[in-house]
Amino acid sequence: MAAAVALFLLGAAAVFFSLQLPLGTLRAAGSGLFPLALGVLLMGLSACHAAQLLLASRSAAGAAGERPESYRRVLLFLGVVAATTALLTSVGFLLSAFCFLLALMEILGVRPRLMSLLVSLVTAGFSYLLFVRWLQIPLPKGWLGL
Amino acid sequence: MDVLGSFQHLLGGFGVATTMQNLFYCLAGAIVGTLVGVLPGLGPIAGIALLIPATFGLNATSAIIMLAGIYYGAMYGGSTTSILINVPGETASVMTCIDGYQMARQGRAGPALALCAIGSFVAGGLAILGLVFLAPPLAEAALAFGPPEFFSLMVFGFVVLSNVTGGSLLKSLMMAVVGLLIGTIGLDPVSGNPRFTFGQVSLLGGIEFVAVAIGLFGIAEVLDNVEKPDAILEQRVLVPRFRELYPTLHDLRESLGAILRGAGLGFGVGLVPGPAPVIATYGSYMLEKRISKHPEEFGHGAIRGVAGPEAANNAACQSAFIPLFVLGIPFAPPTAILLGALMIHGVNPGPNMIAEHPDLFWGVVASMFIGNAILLLLNLPFVPLFANILRIPKKILLPLVMLFCLTGMYSVNNFLVDLWVMLGCGALGYLMRKWAYEGAPLLLALVLGPKLEVAFRQSLMISHGSFGIFLGRPVSLVFLLATLGFLLVPLAMRLVRTSGAPRRAA
Numbered sequence: 001m002a003a004a005v006a007l008f009l010l011g012a013a014a015v016f017f018s019l020q021l022p023l024g025t026l027r028a029a030g031s032g033l034f035p036l037a038l039g040v041l042l043m044g045l046s047a048c049h050a051a052q053l054l055l056a057s058r059s060a061a062g063a064a065g066e067r068p069e070s071y072r073r074v075l076l077f078l079g080v081v082a083a084t085t086a087l088l089t090s091v092g093f094l095l096s097a098f099c100f101l102l103a104l105m106e107i108l109g110v111r112p113r114l115m116s117l118l119v120s121l122v123t124a125g126f127s128y129l130l131f132v133r134w135l136q137i138p139l140p141k142g143w144l145g146l
Numbered sequence: 147m148d149v150l151g152s153f154q155h156l157l158g159g160f161g162v163a164t165t166m167q168n169l170f171y172c173l174a175g176a177i178v179g180t181l182v183g184v185l186p187g188l189g190p191i192a193g194i195a196l197l198i199p200a201t202f203g204l205n206a207t208s209a210i211i212m213l214a215g216i217y218y219g220a221m222y223g224g225s226t227t228s229i230l231i232n233v234p235g236e237t238a239s240v241m242t243c244i245d246g247y248q249m250a251r252q253g254r255a256g257p258a259l260a261l262c263a264i265g266s267f268v269a270g271g272l273a274i275l276g277l278v279f280l281a282p283p284l285a286e287a288a289l290a291f292g293p294p295e296f297f298s299l300m301v302f303g304f305v306v307l308s309n310v311t312g313g314s315l316l317k318s319l320m321m322a323v324v325g326l327l328i329g330t331i332g333l334d335p336v337s338g339n340p341r342f343t344f345g346q347v348s349l350l351g352g353i354e355f356v357a358v359a360i361g362l363f364g365i366a367e368v369l370d371n372v373e374k375p376d377a378i379l380e381q382r383v384l385v386p387r388f389r390e391l392y393p394t395l396h397d398l399r400e401s402l403g404a405i406l407r408g409a410g411l412g413f414g415v416g417l418v419p420g421p422a423p424v425i426a427t428y429g430s431y432m433l434e435k436r437i438s439k440h441p442e443e444f445g446h447g448a449i450r451g452v453a454g455p456e457a458a459n460n461a462a463c464q465s466a467f468i469p470l471f472v473l474g475i476p477f478a479p480p481t482a483i484l485l486g487a488l489m490i491h492g493v494n495p496g497p498n499m500i501a502e503h504p505d506l507f508w509g510v511v512a513s514m515f516i517g518n519a520i521l522l523l524l525n526l527p528f529v530p531l532f533a534n535i536l537r538i539p540k541k542i543l544l545p546l547v548m549l550f551c552l553t554g555m556y557s558v559n560n561f562l563v564d565l566w567v568m569l570g571c572g573a574l575g576y577l578m579r580k581w582a583y584e585g586a587p588l589l590l591a592l593v594l595g596p597k598l599e600v601a602f603r604q605s606l607m608i609s610h611g612s613f614g615i616f617l618g619r620p621v622s623l624v625f626l627l628a629t630l631g632f633l634l635v636p637l638a639m640r641l642v643r644t645s646g647a648p649r650r651a652a
Contacts, residue, residue, distance in 0.1 A: 026611030031334040104545035137557040
């Protein structure tokens with residue numbers, strides 16, 4: 001239901017912002033007409049879906065709930081990716097890649113730790129050589145200047 | 147264009163495809179594709195999206211030769227994990243698990259792997275021949291298509307794809323609309339006015355579709371794996387030895403019919419919208435089971451249950467290039483990514499593509515013959531080598547894939563904002579999997595959105611604002627009626643089922 005509500009709100013937002021754009025006429029449609037139609041369509045579809053879910057939940061009342069799952073690792077993973085993205089420019093690619101791999105392997109519990117250290121070191125170094133030196137991709141240099 | 151003309155052009159295409167540079171990129175595409183197929187989770191969509199940045203320094207022909215190689219290479223590689231560990235390397239290999247894994251349990255992993263490669267090679271070759279002879283006349287026919295026909299065809303494509311992806315039709319349609327909405331961000335394709343950019347210069351070019359693709363399919367897959375129990379993340383696989391790989395003459399005789407039937411079925415399915423390889427493999431498996439004198443063997447290691455679907459898978463993958471090149475409309479997510487790559491390289495596929503870019507079209511087609519031969523060589527004797535990658539525990543592999551996603555994405559535009567979009571789409575893709583929403587319609591709609599809008603607005607301009615134009619043109623009307631049929635048939639079937647149920651109960 002949360003997804004249906006979110007999609008309905010997205011449709012409503014599309015309608016709201018489309019109305020700020022020139023709509024034109026059907027003969028000469030403006031920038032806002034197509035997204036406006038899409039917004040209305042999304043609102044309609046998500047309302048249908050919400051209704052469907054309500055009817056289904058009524059008929060399936062008393063059914064067992066979903067098995068609770070652990071999202072901890074997923075959140076930690078996303079957190080590390082977000083932190084790396086935020087620090088990439090200042091820390092630079094080489095150091096970021098090394099810390100990034102080390103952190104992700106720690107979250108996944110790779111043992112022995114020496115192996116994570118070695119894999120992170122070798123992969124970060126190889127990626128640097130591949131992307132920066134060989135493919136000449138201008139990745140951020142950061143404090144190290146590499 | 148007649149048959150002889152197609153042959154002459156194909157020969158010219160071989161001239162393009164056999165330059166040292168193009169041979170190298172064909173080989174690279176085949177190897178990367180096989181690796182992508184072997185790695186469970188990292189399917190052809192994420193594989194192609196990740197490698198697009200690496201093609202920026204190349205000409206369009208070399209770039210598409212490599213990216214196309216990744217697509218059909220992944221189809222070859224996908225069967226490896228299905229057979230060895232009962233985990234499909236990509237969705238199209240699901241059917242191969244059923245009998246392939248049973249064959250492996252009986253100690254016949256080698257013949258199963260070899261017949262997958264042989265079946266894929268034969269079917270791939272036949273499908274490319276179909277592409278050679280069918281694409282030029284279809285392109286000529288498609289020249290008569292105007293904006294209303296293209297609009298109706300695209301709507302038909304969305305609805306069919308939404309209907310056959312296996313999930314809820316309503317959810318898939320909503321995802322398609324969300325994709326279309328994301329596609330409206332940036333400059334209006336008709337007037338050039340900025341839309342939904344909120345003053346951000348980086349949004350003027352629209353949302354980077356590579357970021358969405360890597361997020362929805364690459365990052366989301368990694369996150370989905372991350373929450374799995376440690377036992378799965380540490381799983382390793384026993385790989386067959388080289389000398390165990392050869393099938394017997396009986397195996398080959400047994401499989402030949404299934405391969406040819408699979409090739410025909412796959413080719414036909416690849417021409418219509420939807421996840422063609424998935425439908426083709428399912429259809430082929432069911433067909434083989436139905437016509438078999440021993441249907442009870444299916445599910446217990448029937449070789450025809452492996453060879454047929456794998457052949458269908460590859461044929462569908464090759465024929466899916468026909469709508470992409472001829473109409474400029476991808477009917478499946480991997481070809482949608484290829485459309486994006488073509489546009490990045492300044493090529494606009496459509497009915498005029500063969501005439502405007504003959505070197506690219508015929509060069510890529512010829513490279514597919516070469517690529518299939520390379521893949522047969524790679525997948526027969528070197529299967530154990532590729533399968534060795536499965537010895538790396540996922541606990542180590544997942545962070546490496548994540549780093550590759552991050553680096554690959556940054557190198558597209560060198561914009562940090564793309565990384566944030568990718569990360570957001572990754573989280574969204576993960577939630578979508580949890581809530582059973584399909585990513586494929588969203589991606590397809592994102593790529594096709596601007597084309598759909600232009601066709602819609604041009605149609606209304608031509609008709610002076612009348613929607614009758616979509617119904618007044620025969621081809622457009624046929625597509626719209628077919629769309630309506632695809633929407634109404636499942637509803638009608640559900641109504642029949644629900645009205646029949648109480649009667650039965652009574």
